Amino acid sequence: MTTTTVTPEAVTAYAPSRETLSAVLTRGERPRRPSALSASTTFGWRAILKIKHVPEQLFDVTAFPIIMTLMFTYLFGGALAGSTREYLQFFLPGIMVTSVVMITMYTGVGLNTDIEKGVFDRFRTLPVWRPAALVGMIFGDVLRYILAATTIMIVGLILGFRPGGGFLGVVGGIALLVVFSFAFSWIWTMFGLFLRSEKSVMGVSMLVLFPLTFLSNVFVDPRTMPGWLQAFVEVNPISHLVTAIRSIMAGTPDMTEMMWTLIASALLILVFGTLTMRLYNRK
Template structure:
């Protein structure tokens, strides 16, 4: 057998980067200014809205769901409780508006938890922006979705015979107050999203919280017909204060105390859950 001569391998050449040229390329031109808190929050809010473009099914909870809720409860309870749909819709529409908006606020937490599952959460936290902007922006983006849902419900109510005595200003004031409370309530679902492991868990716990708050209120009937123990819960329920204020604004009978209670509850929710959420947001690994 003949031996095969081995071919000598050429000596590898090591490339040494020109550090001066690299530095010159990096510092060339003006460095872009980092976004401020407002601009960063608006950017993340726009990201929330872009989800609708890529997942149009998300419009279901702000269009079809409120329509179904309004039609089902109006025609189910209208004749039995008020004698007619026309009479009941005057009392009921502000309440179902509140319930529909508050029910869909929980999707804020579900969306955030989905981002955590997919790893988007970690990428966002690594960005050089104001730390709370990702959470605040998501909540602000959802406020626009809630505005769309409010417009759908009010338009349907007008078709069914709802006539707000407070006029357009009263309706706008009622929707504005509802959006403030919905933004504050969203911090509960955001906190749950950072604590729980899966979107289904967030949805389950959110339903446990929102169901007694909405159904144990003055949305559907006058609390005077309820048992005493239930009236006691309804009287301290923040959703009851919200419904009373929204109903009063729409019918031109709003009391400053009712509006003030809603604003106080909103401030308390943000003041308590905001720092807790941000602490969990910063410590989550």
């Protein structure tokens, strides 16, 4: 913008015309109400448009995962597995899960800031499938999860990660991660609606995410942990997800762990999706 810019309004003053306005105020047949899927994908398109207009938000899903991967690989690699290359074979699926699951919290932060703006009032007065605005928002976030996972995979491959399951194993692992993250995001939509400020959403997210991701089998083999901690790690859904993804990427899919992950995902959507919608309708 330069100082000489003149808004078009200043050049040609707008005068509402009865004819043109009356022409657009038609009372003809209205289009049919869109399907739940169509409404959700439309909201997903909105999320993509927002990324297009505010590309800085992609920093969270690229720089942050790269730093996490590099930092922990070089910090722990030598001590825990003898070499960073050895450690990566164990560690990469785990850090991918950690980074992406941590990124899910931006769903709550984003919703919290978004819903304060007038545009959500308009969405909520539209006769569309009620969860569409939130589902669409998470569809947009799924793209970010895929981007983050892909970034980490590329960094891993450069550093020497060699998945036995090949290309299909990697894609399968990322797919399972995305399904779980989609389900996990509903926790944050609930907090995003429930808590008052962006800051408190961040605070609660950290409180949940740090224990959940660190007290798991992401960084080390739980066998050296005290019994009570092993018990927690055992039931932590993140551990099941990590084991499942490791197995898929190694080319030896562990069906039991995959099943547990899918059950956990379904439960998350059922519980937190319901709570979210209850808050959304009441707000």
